[in-house]
Amino acid sequence: MKLTFFGQSCFLIETLGKQLLIDPMISPNPMASGIDINALKPDYILLTHGHYDHVADAETIGKQAGSTVISSYEVAGWYEKKGLKAHGMNLGGKYKFPFGTVKYVQALHSSVLPDGSHGGPAGGFVLWNEEACIYIAGDTALTLDMQLIPKTCPKLDAAILPVGDNFTMGYEDALIASDLIECNRIIGCHFDTFPPIKIDHDLVTKAFKDQNKSIILPLIGEDIAI
Ligand code: NI
Ligand code: MN
Numbered sequence: 001m002k003l004t005f006f007g008q009s010c011f012l013i014e015t016l017g018k019q020l021l022i023d024p025m026i027s028p029n030p031m032a033s034g035i036d037i038n039a040l041k042p043d044y045i046l047l048t049h050g051h052y053d054h055v056a057d058a059e060t061i062g063k064q065a066g067s068t069v070i071s072s073y074e075v076a077g078w079y080e081k082k083g084l085k086a087h088g089m090n091l092g093g094k095y096k097f098p099f100g101t102v103k104y105v106q107a108l109h110s111s112v113l114p115d116g117s118h119g120g121p122a123g124g125f126v127l128w129n130e131e132a133c134i135y136i137a138g139d140t141a142l143t144l145d146m147q148l149i150p151k152t153c154p155k156l157d158a159a160i161l162p163v164g165d166n167f168t169m170g171y172e173d174a175l176i177a178s179d180l181i182e183c184n185r186i187i188g189c190h191f192d193t194f195p196p197i198k199i200d201h202d203l204v205t206k207a208f209k210d211q212n213k214s215i216i217l218p219l220i221g222e223d224i225a226i
Contacts, residue, residue: 001132001157001226005218007032008053008193009138011160015131018043018099022125022136022160023054024061029193032220037061044099047071048138049111050078050119053193059084070102074120078113091121100129103153107140109168126153132226135159135181139190142173146180156183158226162190163204163215164197171204175211184213187224191217 004012009023010032021042026032037057045058045067055075059082062069068085069076076088089095094103103126111119124138126149133154139162150156159181162168168190169177178186186208191199201217208215216224 001129001134003187003224003226005187005189005220005222005224006035007220009048009160009162009189010054011136011189012040012042013127013134016099016129020044020046020099020127021061021067022046023048023138024058025053025056027060028052028056031193034221038064041065042067044097045069046102046125046136047075048107048124048136049109049122050075050113050117051111051139052114054139055114070097070125072104072111072120072123074118075111075113078117078119089123091123094126100127100131102127105135105149106143106145107138108143108145109139109141126156128154132157134226135161135183137161137177139168142169142177142180144180146177149180150182156181156185158185158187158224159183160187160189163188163217164191164193164199166196171199171207171215174215175207175213178208178213186213186215188215188217 013020073088076086080086089104109122111122
């Protein structure tokens with residue numbers, strides 16, 4: 001399983017011959033100006049929730065690539081009305097797609113679509129197949145429900161957690177989250193894009209190292225093999 005970071009919470013996952021794009025907000029992000037969204041042809045677009053910093057390019061990319069949107073029932077339905085293919089889910093449900101199984105799990109956060117439509121619950125995804133099992137937390141506070149992930153899903157190989165604070169948990173809570181989900185290989189997201197979520201990379205990296213955990217704070221365009 002190969003991940004490529006495109007800024008904020010956007011990752012491209014390549015696995016079993018399929019491309020999955022997570023939470024695309026690329027063209028409005030000056031830090032991601034080097035990424036050409038016209039070159040992206042994902043088979044699926046996974047949206048954790050409806051906030052603009054997660055969905056900004058979903059319609060454009062979805063239409064150009066004929067992608068299927070996977071999200072909450074409400075967010076998926078909103079994209080279906082725009083003419084995209086969509087697969088709606090709700091919290092606690094899992095479904096076997098051609099690239100693996102996806103479970104839509106609890107996030108403690110809000111969700112509204114760019115036009116003010118109700119986005120349903122905010123969520124995260126656990127994705128697993130023969131290659132790996134990965135947790136994509138989405139925007140969330142630290143929540144005790146994270147303890148259910150190791151009880152209900154295969155052992156995690158890695159987890160993408162928000163660490164920018166203010167709108168989501170910060171790195172201190174992400175450290176506790178990594179205990180709850182029983183995963184010490186963390187990939188940070190939702191940092192540095194806006195002034196309130198700028199982080200001190202050395203401080204965050206050291207805090208994880210001090211607890212014998214690893215965190216990658218990826219550069220935009222950086223590839224990570226899971
Ligand atoms: Ni959000
Ligand atoms: Mn966000």
